[in-house]
Amino acid sequence: MGLAFISTLGLIAPTLANWQQAQRQTIVHGVQAVLMCNGLFTSYRSLTQVFDQELKYLEPPRFDGARGTAAKGPYQVNWASRSVTVGTDSPETAVTAIFREGFS
Incomplete structure (x- = not known):
């Protein structure tokens, strides 16, 4: 019984690590998307x-x-909809930030 319990813990640890990594990656993608969206569409800066x-x-x-460079990276800027998606290489953790007029 003790060995089965230890064995089960060994299987849980990698699952938790994978879950935490996905959560962390989603947060990183979201922060970069918001910063890029703000810089491009609020401050009118270049990439x-x-x-x-x-x-x-x-x-x-x-x-x-940051993920990528100004020339290329795992992100997409949609100039028409004024949005930025970061993490295009891993859709399960990709995040899109969208600029909208009127928010202050």
């Missing part, structure tokens, strides 16, 4: 300026750095 300025917040020790 280069956004990566050089707004996304500095994502550098260690807070996070592991």
Whole structure:
């Protein structure tokens, strides 16, 4: 009975780690999406300026750095709908931020 319990704990730990990693990745994608959306559609900055300025917040020790570069990355900017999706390489943790007029 003791061995079965230990064996079960061994199976639970990786599951928790995977769950936590997915949650962390979703948060990172969301923060980057909001920062990019704000920089592009509120401050009217270029992607280069956004990566050089707004996304500095994502550098260690807070996070592991921004996903991608101003030239390319796992993100999509939709200029027509004024939205940014980050995490396009992992749809299960991708997050979209959308700019809307009138919020202050």
